[in-house]
Amino acid sequence: MLLNNLNSNTGEQNSPNYWGKIIRFYFLAALLLLAQVTVGQQKQLPLAKPLEQGHSHNDYWRPRPLLDALALGFKSVEADVFLVDNTLLVGHSKNELQPDKTLETMYLKPIQELVQANKKIYRQPGVLYLYIDFKSEGKATYDQLSPVLTKYRHLLVSPQQQHKGTVKVILTGNYPAEQVLADKQRLVFLDGKVEQLPQKLKSKEYPVVSGNWAKFFKWQGEGAMPPAEARQLTEWARIAQQNGQQIRFWNMPEKSQEQINVIWQELLKYPAVLIGTDHLDWLSKALAEQKKP
DSSP, X not given: OHHHHHHHOGGGGGSTTHHHHHHHHHHHHHHHHHHHHHHHHHHHXXXXXXXXXXXXXXXXXXXXXXXXXHHTTEEEEEEEEEEETTEEEEOSSGGGOOTTOBHIIIIIHHHHHHHHHHSSSSSSSOOEEEEEEEOSOHHHHHHHHHHHHHTTGGGBOBTTBTTSOSEEEEEEESOOHHHHHHOTTOOEEEEEEGGGGGGOOOXXXXXXXXXXXXXXXXXXXXXXXXXXXXXXXXXXXXXXXXXXXXXXXXXXXXXXXXHHHHHHHHHTTOTTEEEEESOHHHHHHHHHHXXXX
């Protein structure tokens, strides 16, 4: 309609506003097409069985953030977030931030569209962990995040309603723990520290605890795991499972597929361990092999 009106008013072509209208028309058309493509991807996404131990580290670097992980059934995805001019931008560092790559556009809206299109996220019942890693100052970031999440309340598991919802938002990084836990209407959970497991953190507040692999383990997948390190891993996994929690390790060695496969085979002995990776296909295959009789 707008384009027809522009073409019919040939006398207007010499007006300074004419080409501005043309540019705006095609810009809006491009945005509409992009939105249709995005919704189409959600509808065409093959629903997978949930991989309860799969975590997509730095998920926003994928060719298709969120969707690549869900297509393989990964239970957990991670997004680093910076607060910039009252907007939650996703990226690994400030130099990578782009105004169109927000927490909403990359994760919350696509999740909502996926649920609207398919009524669920996985082929079987399952809850997606959406890790939000605070890279900016905690209080201001949480103050901005809370009203954003409220718009998606219908999708979220909350501490008040543990058995409803499709997505569990877990904060990690610079989150303000006291402020969050004091918020009785919060829609988020917290990521604890693995060394806090003996303190018996409440699973309804800390469903996952995390730790730097290199800080606690020297084993790089060569030979057998040292007995002392194996005992530590076993004890942490025992406590976590007893508490109804999971353990996530980051900074895992991934120099080669062969090396990391050896480490994964050790971790897969413990259902409480959530395995993070930058190589989704590798871990998906390892999990599939592990399930074979």
